Amino acid sequence: MPTKTPTIAIRLLGFSPKEEETFSTVLAVLREKGYRYLVLKTGSLQDPDIHIVNAEDLKALATLSDLNLGGAPQVLLIGKTVVNLHYQSMPRPIRRR
Numbered sequence: 001m002p003t004k005t006p007t008i009a010i011r012l013l014g015f016s017p018k019e020e021e022t023f024s025t026v027l028a029v030l031r032e033k034g035y036r037y038l039v040l041k042t043g044s045l046q047d048p049d050i051h052i053v054n055a056e057d058l059k060a061l062a063t064l065s066d067l068n069l070g071g072a073p074q075v076l077l078i079g080k081t082v083v084n085l086h087y088q089s090m091p092r093p094i095r096r097r
Contacts, residue, residue: 007036011048014060015078022094023052049076055081055089 010027010074012020020039027037051067055077058093064075077089 005034005036007038008050009038009040009046009048011040011044011051012053013051013063014054014057019054019094026094048074050076052076052078053087055079055085056092058082063083 012023015023023039027035030037030051049077051064051069051074053075054065056079058094059060061083067078073087075087077085077087078094079089079092081089090095
């Protein structure tokens with residue numbers, strides 16, 4: 001019996017529409033490989049499994065801080081930030097490999 005891959009809910013914070021489209025393209029390619037991702041729409045009440053945050057957008061970082069994520073939040077910062085945060089990060093540019 002094949003194992004069903006769980007769907008990972010993602011919330012994007014602080015990205016431009018073009019960058020969000022890049023994420024959608026990358027995630028579509030990964031879906032073809034059997035991974036299941038769902039980017040939550042703005043205003044969705046569903047809790048995400050991971051927050052992907054534009055580290056160069058101070059408003060997005062403030063929003064992240066205000067979320068009170070609790071114990072072990074799953075956060076990935078994209079880009080360089082001017083403040084020291086203890087989250088995993090990846091450099092820009094966002095692109096499909």
